[in-house]
Amino acid sequence: MFMEKENARKQTLEQLHERRKQVVRLHKKAMGVMQIVSLTGLSHPGVRACIDLFEVGGWPAIRPALRGRTPGLGRALSAAQEEDIQRIIIDKRPEQLKMDFFLWSRAAVGQLIEQEYGIKLHVRSIGKYLKRWGFTPQKPIKRAYEQNPEAVQAWLAGEYPGIEQRARMEGAEIHWGDETALVNTDVRGRSFAPAGKTPVAKTIGSTRHKLSMIATVTNQGKTRWMIIDDAFDADKLIELLAALIKDAGKKVFLILDNLRVHHSKVVKTWVAERQAQIELFSLPSYSPELNSEERLNADLKQEMGKRVPVRTKARLREAANEHMAMLDSTPERVMAYFQDQRVRYAA
Numbered sequence: 001m002f003m004e005k006e007n008a009r010k011q012t013l014e015q016l017h018e019r020r021k022q023v024v025r026l027h028k029k030a031m032g033v034m035q036i037v038s039l040t041g042l043s044h045p046g047v048r049a050c051i052d053l054f055e056v057g058g059w060p061a062i063r064p065a066l067r068g069r070t071p072g073l074g075r076a077l078s079a080a081q082e083e084d085i086q087r088i089i090i091d092k093r094p095e096q097l098k099m100d101f102f103l104w105s106r107a108a109v110g111q112l113i114e115q116e117y118g119i120k121l122h123v124r125s126i127g128k129y130l131k132r133w134g135f136t137p138q139k140p141i142k143r144a145y146e147q148n149p150e151a152v153q154a155w156l157a158g159e160y161p162g163i164e165q166r167a168r169m170e171g172a173e174i175h176w177g178d179e180t181a182l183v184n185t186d187v188r189g190r191s192f193a194p195a196g197k198t199p200v201a202k203t204i205g206s207t208r209h210k211l212s213m214i215a216t217v218t219n220q221g222k223t224r225w226m227i228i229d230d231a232f233d234a235d236k237l238i239e240l241l242a243a244l245i246k247d248a249g250k251k252v253f254l255i256l257d258n259l260r261v262h263h264s265k266v267v268k269t270w271v272a273e274r275q276a277q278i279e280l281f282s283l284p285s286y287s288p289e290l291n292s293e294e295r296l297n298a299d300l301k302q303e304m305g306k307r308v309p310v311r312t313k314a315r316l317r318e319a320a321n322e323h324m325a326m327l328d329s330t331p332e333r334v335m336a337y338f339q340d341q342r343v344r345y346a347a
Helices: 013-028 033-040 044-057 079-091 106-117 123-133 149-170 234-248 265-272 293-306 313-329 331-337
Strands: 173-183 210-217 223-228 252-256 278-282
Touching: 013 033, 013 044, 033 044, 079 106, 079 123, 106 123, 149 173, 149 252, 173 234, 173 293, 173 313, 210 234, 210 293, 210 313, 223 234, 223 313, 234 252, 234 265, 234 278, 265 278, 293 313, 293 331, 313 331
Parallel strands: 173 252, 252 278
Antiparallel strands: 173 210, 210 223
């Protein structure tokens, strides 16, 4: 009685491997090929090939090879070309390459590949390449054209590490500071509504109230703030600096952006007379993404925008103070600002 022949291509690699081991064991018992064919249900060529493999390479030789196309086989781009394209996307913007794109879309990447190597790919193939490279569509960081990349690199690699080292040596506390405006007509976030029916947010109308706030944060979760009715000026900054010195009980290193008031003569004179208590440092110009306090401003405005718009300046101040007091009591939320990849250098 003969067994029905099995189709090896329908077996898993593990099943086929077991079958081959069975063939070898029977062969080692001095059974003939046709007898093994009868007992195993495998074809004569399959049994003969398995025995030949074993005779040449032993047990390792009968392990089935992986099926399917070899990874990378048939791709339009070589490995070196793929690396070049990835590096260009990371290092350059399309406009720097004289391309008519503002961001790296699949169409832009396709044009780049055709421009560099004369290879025209379907947009779906470009998407597969990007996915394989680990590239995902992301909301870009807005960065001013005036920003100096060399100055940013110098800050990250030299200036800030130097400030950090001095702070440890002198027992100083590093603060990041910034100003922001608060208005009672700022509605943010999203609201659910039936598809095709955009929700309407009722605003206050002409009763618009505005306040200013200057605040600081530390990577230990401390936040300090001052809300101002009038325009922010040198006197208000000095008032905050004095409060920081008094509150910290140690020397303060305050990192600010390059707003003109920060460099005013009256502020410089005041700070120079208190060098043992406070020093000011400036971020590179046009680099707000390096300031961790910016995350606090975004947090505050996001929260304020979710509330029912307030109708008086007093209520606006109260709402801002409520949120800031919550941050003051939850330092872990403030510390989380420093986990943003753009300010993680300061964590």
